[in-house]
Amino acid sequence: MIERRKEEFEATCKLFIDSVSNYFKVLTEINSEMGIPYLKDATEIKLKDYTGMIGISGNRKGFVYISAGKEMFEDLINIFIGIEEPSNADILDMAGEISNVVAGNVRANLGANFMISVPIVFKGRPEELKFPKDVSIYVIPLKWKIHEAFVVVGLE
């Protein structure tokens, strides 16, 4: 049973990795490099400048977030929208957009029992943010152009 849950968890993580890779490959035409995923304790989770986070419910419960430095979102905004000096609000919206598209693509693969929330977007690490201690958390490092980011998947 535990083995099967572990396999499911890893398969879900792989879907997120593929979804993120596709996002950059298809939409920016520049490949991203995904690092080796590692398990992390909830107390050690890293957040970069801006984060877009999606809740997962249905058969699996948990969350996924994409967290990156300001420069990566600025770069994406410049490519997608042509704004060279985006505002803080633009960057927050970009973080929400990427997390929404990535999670939406995973949902398309896993079907109706894999439900996702609308994204919640924030800057830095809000004090109110508390991760549940009893979820397995995979951190997937990501490099796109010169930017480093994290895709973090936490599932029961």
Add this chain to the structure above:
Amino acid sequence: MKRVTVNGSFSQGKVIDEARKNYFTLFPDDDSLRKMIPESFVINRPMNTVGGDGYWVHKAEGCLYLVIFDCMGHGHLASMMTRIYTNIIKSNVPGNEDEFPNRMLIDIHEEIKSKFGNKENMLLATGADIGVVKINVDIREMEYTGAKMNLFEVRNGELNIIKADRMQIGDLFDYYHEYKTNIIDLKKNGDASYYLLSDGIKDLIGGPNKKKLGSARLKDLLETSSKLSMSKQKGFITDFLTRWRGANQALDDALIIGFKISEPFFERF
């Protein structure tokens, strides 16, 4: 095992969605709108946490402007576009109050064109339906220009549609854009209620057969609602739309602004 949700709360804590906060602080709320137009209400329901519908109010000497726009798409990219439109409107209208609304639409369109006209492969759709209301207080006249956004007038319980021109602004840059300004005499129409709304209202899926609200039901809704005071209309329309939608998912952002330009407006101006 704690349940993990992210729609505003995460575990035990509550995290503010900063993108949502930014979106809503971009537009005046009901109280701020009523300071400008005493008999008015606004219902703004983005499909997700943020959306592509927006509005702007501006008071100048002897006139008042109300601009409402519905950017293509929805979600975070459309929300970015609402900021771009808001900033362009803010930089175009003040100081140019002598212009007719149709000229303003062209100016806004040209600015979007200069910003995005030469960009390719963008994810962002730049077009918008837009309505510009200008109220000339001294002569008690209202000017209206719409690009794919009609102005609905209900007088004595009957709906009259002040038609918009059919071409959006901020899109189809190779085509010639032209808009007309409609003049409404407020001396004769002081009791009328006016409504501007985004596509998402008419296209709201619901009812017993999961159909769009459509023009006929919208007409009934506005005609019935107009019999109430503006302060009560917000609740009435909100309740109706909530019941109509039921458990169906919204497919677009929905925005409606209702207003009356009668004595309280002129007295307070």
